[in-house]
Structure formats: C-alpha cells, structure tokens
Amino acid sequence: MAGARIPVPRLQGVTEAQFLHDLYPQRKPLVLEGIDLGPCTSKWTVEYLSRAGGKQDVKIHVAAVAQMDFISKNFVYRTLPFDKLVQRAAEEKHKEFFISEDEKYYLRSLGEDPRKDVADIRKQFPLLEGDIKFPNFFQKEQFFSSVFRISSPGLQLWTHYDVMDNFLIQVTGKKRVVLFSPRDAPYLYLSALWFHNVISEEFGVGVNVFWKHLPSECYDKTDTYGNKDPTAASRAAQILDRALKTLAELPEEYRDFYARRMVLHIQDKAYSKNFE
Numbered sequence: 001m002a003g004a005r006i007p008v009p010r011l012q013g014v015t016e017a018q019f020l021h022d023l024y025p026q027r028k029p030l031v032l033e034g035i036d037l038g039p040c041t042s043k044w045t046v047e048y049l050s051r052a053g054g055k056q057d058v059k060i061h062v063a064a065v066a067q068m069d070f071i072s073k074n075f076v077y078r079t080l081p082f083d084k085l086v087q088r089a090a091e092e093k094h095k096e097f098f099i100s101e102d103e104k105y106y107l108r109s110l111g112e113d114p115r116k117d118v119a120d121i122r123k124q125f126p127l128l129e130g131d132i133k134f135p136n137f138f139q140k141e142q143f144f145s146s147v148f149r150i151s152s153p154g155l156q157l158w159t160h161y162d163v164m165d166n167f168l169i170q171v172t173g174k175k176r177v178v179l180f181s182p183r184d185a186p187y188l189y190l191s192a193l194w195f196h197n198v199i200s201e202e203f204g205v206g207v208n209v210f211w212k213h214l215p216s217e218c219y220d221k222t223d224t225y226g227n228k229d230p231t232a233a234s235r236a237a238q239i240l241d242r243a244l245k246t247l248a249e250l251p252e253e254y255r256d257f258y259a260r261r262m263v264l265h266i267q268d269k270a271y272s273k274n275f276e
C-alpha cells in the first residue's frame with residue numbers, strides 16, 4: 001500500500017558473508033550497527049577535524065533556511081577552508097557568514113577536478129584516511145566513490161535518488177533518513193530507484209561509500225558524481241521523448257488516445273516479469 005510507514009530493519013554485527021548471501025540480494029535498505037569503522041567514531045570531533053583534517057578549500061552549499069531545495073535552488077555555492085567549514089557547521093550562530101548569522105552549511109565533497117575525478121575521501125583528505133575503515137562488502141573493482149558529508153544541525157537535503165548502491169556511514173551525529181520504495185514512484189511524480197531525503201538532527205559527519213551494482217559498462221563513463229542514470233535508462237528516456245514528439249504531430253483527440261494506449265502498453269510490458 002502506498003504511504004505505509006515501514007521501519008527499516010536494524011541489524012547488529014553483520015558479517016561480510018551474511019551481508020552478501022542473505023541481505024544484499026533482497027535489495028532493500030538496512031541499518032547496519034556495530035560495524036568496525038576504525039577510530040573515526042571516537043576521534044572525529046569538531047576540534048580534531050578542524051585541527052587535523054587540513055585547510056584545503058572545499059566547495060559548500062550555504063542556505064538561509066534549513067530545507068535545501070534543488071528545484072528552486074534556495075542555496076548558494078561558496079568556498080571555505082575545510083577547518084573553517086567544520087567549525088561553522090558545528091555552530092548555530094555565526095560571527096562570520098555569507099548570507100545570515102544562522103545560515104546552514106552542507107559539504108558534499110568532490111574530486112580534485114570534479115569534471116574528471118570522483119570524490120574519494122582517502123585522496124582529498126589524506127590526513128584522515130587512516131581513521132576510517134570502509135566495510136568491504138563489495139568487490140574492490142565495484143568501488144565508485146567515497147563522499148564526505150558534513151551538515152549543520154537541522155539541515156534537510158532535498159529528496160533524490162542515487163544511481164549507485166551505497167553505505168551511508170554516519171560517523172558522528174544523528175540523521176533521519178526517509179526512504180521511498182521504488183513502488184511508490186508514481187506518487188512522487190517521478191520514477192526511480194529508492195528516493196530519500198536526509199535531515200541532520202544535529203551536527204554530524206558522514207561518509208558515503210558508493211559502489212556499482214551493475215557491470216561497469218552499464219554506467220556513463222563521464223559521470224564523476226555518480227548521479228547519471230545507467231546508459232540504457234537514459235537511451236530509453238530519449239526514445240520515449242522522441243515517441244512523444246512524434247505523437248504531437250497528431251490532433252489532440254488522436255494524440256490523447258494513442259498516448260493512453262502507450263501508457264497501457266508500458267504498464268502491461270514494463271511492470272511485468274515477462275519484460276521483452
């Protein structure tokens with residue numbers, strides 16, 4: 001039933017074998033607790049990160065309100081040295097600010113040259129590399145990126161979906177993640193994978209580790225953010241656009257009839273197990 005709230009199962013001390021054999025094939029979200037992440041869980045305080053994480057510039061989202069919206073783009077991109085970003089994101093009111101004294105900050109780390117390089121915290125934040133262990137629950141060649149996420153208390157990231165599979169490793173702080181099943185896609189006005197939005201209930205530091213579920217050749221090779229749809233899906237969407245433009249050659253009455261037939265055809269074919 002659409003709209004039903006289902007708690008995500010929380011599992012303690014899952015091993016690689018359990019994950020790969022029993023859990024991963026179900027393709028459903030899980031909270032994994034008690035995984036060994038290394039010393040980051042106790043070390044990554046505001047004081048430590050701002051002293052030991054480096055002073056390199058990072059590009060950040062800055063918003064006057066807590067709910068960042070990607071459609072209306074109610075935020076701006078700014079640059080701060082990493083140590084300053086950590087300090088500012090941890091405080092509620094700022095002496096130095098871009099927009100307002102209670103502005104919110106969000107870091108989604110990027111590769112050295114975002115057009116060419118993927119984000120990998122181990123490369124862009126080498127001073128912190130030794131502090132964190134990633135769960136090695138996928139093959140090395142499937143690794144795509146590891147993304148540092150640092151957010152001000154209260155900040156809400158817009159609803160989106162990720163093309164790659166990922167572990168959201170919440171090292172410190174508390175977040176609420178609301179996920180929508182792909183079956184609820186019709187009610188979200190879009191069709192997609194697992195839509196989700198994320199609210200940082202307090203200041204916190206997280207790292208996403210993304211990996212490729214599909215064979216490498218299914219993904220767009222130029223995609224450094226990992227947010228482009230698999231190439232077959234993009235091609236199919238382009239073909240659908242062409243089909244709709246072609247229908248537009250007909251008068252409205254016919255266009256409407258044939259468009260409805262196409263929708264029924266898609267429902268009949270695409271949602272069934274006997275996809276051709």
Ligand SMILES: O=C(O)CCC(=O)C(=O)O
Binds near residue numbers: 157167175206
């Ligand atoms: O933790 C965050 O700030 C965002 C995480 C997220 O969107 C994700 O895991 O896909």
